[in-house]
Amino acid sequence: MYGLVNKAVEGLIRSKYGDETWGKIRSEVGVPDEPFISMGSYDDAVTYNLVGVTCTVLNLPADVVLEEFGKYWVLFTGEAGYGRLLENAGTSFPTILRNLDALHTRVKLSFPNLQPPSFRVAEESEQSLVLHYHSHRAGLAPFVVGLLKGLASRFNVDAEITHVRVEGDAAHDTFFIRWNSIS
Numbered sequence: 109m110y111g112l113v114n115k116a117v118e119g120l121i122r123s124k125y126g127d128e129t130w131g132k133i134r135s136e137v138g139v140p141d142e143p144f145i146s147m148g149s150y151d152d153a154v155t156y157n158l159v160g161v162t163c164t165v166l167n168l169p170a171d172v173v174l175e176e177f178g179k180y181w182v183l184f185t186g187e188a189g190y191g192r193l194l195e196n197a198g199t200s201f202p203t204i205l206r207n208l209d210a211l212h213t214r215v216k217l218s219f220p221n222l223q224p225p226s227f228r229v230a231e232e233s234e235q236s237l238v239l240h241y242h243s244h245r246a247g248l249a250p251f252v253v254g255l256l257k258g259l260a261s262r263f264n265v266d267a268e269i270t271h272v273r274v275e276g277d278a279a280h281d282t283f284f285i286r287w288n289s290i291s
């Protein structure tokens with residue numbers, strides 16, 4: 109994955125658990141003590157190992173760490189120069205969910221080797237929908253739950269998210285999403 113993702117993992121750990129914890133995780137994963145290059149390509153294993161070692165060091169399950177990372181990613185990209193992309197992707201919670209593929213198509217202009225996920229909205233009603241998620245990568249559904257929660261708070265809505273795995277297709281997950289505005 110692009111270094112931007114590893115940079116965000118580093119940012120989450122440093123801000124939430126401190127520089128010393130980051131140093132421990134970094135050295136255990138075996139990455140050099142230097143900044144990740146946002147536009148650099150890193151093996152997916154680096155990101156998966158960062159998450160795995162974080163779980164061991166902090167004694168937390170992977171879904172908790174991934175969900176936390178998803179929430180953080182929405183804030184991080186907003187502040188790391190991609191705020192305009194997020195703004196242009198939608199002015200409401202359901203609108204941005206419909207535009208996630210268009211958002212990554214724009215991201216691909218700056219990150220040409222991007223292997224983006226794919227999302228599709230179905231069964232829409234006024235305050236609920238089903239989001240289909242297809243990915244080249246395994247095990248990232250809890251990351252998506254965190255992303256959806258991060259987007260919900262960005263739009264000031266209270267969202268209930270239920271993840272349902274699609275049996276027989278490892279690359280496909282669904283999320284039942286119901287939301288209310290926070291008054």
Ligand code: HEM
Pocket residue numbers: 109110112113182185186190191193194208211212215219221222223224225242243244245248251252255256259
């Ligand atoms: C402006 C904001 C965003 C930027 C700059 C961005 C960029 C990226 C980048 C660089 C990757 C790594 C893929 C690779 O290196 O091949 C990625 C992956 C991913 N993005 Fe985004 N993204 C943004 C917003 C979002 C949002 C709002 C969602 C909400 C669902 C999302 C969902 C994902 C997921 C689930 C992955 C993991 C890859 C996979 O499933 O295969 N992204 N994105």
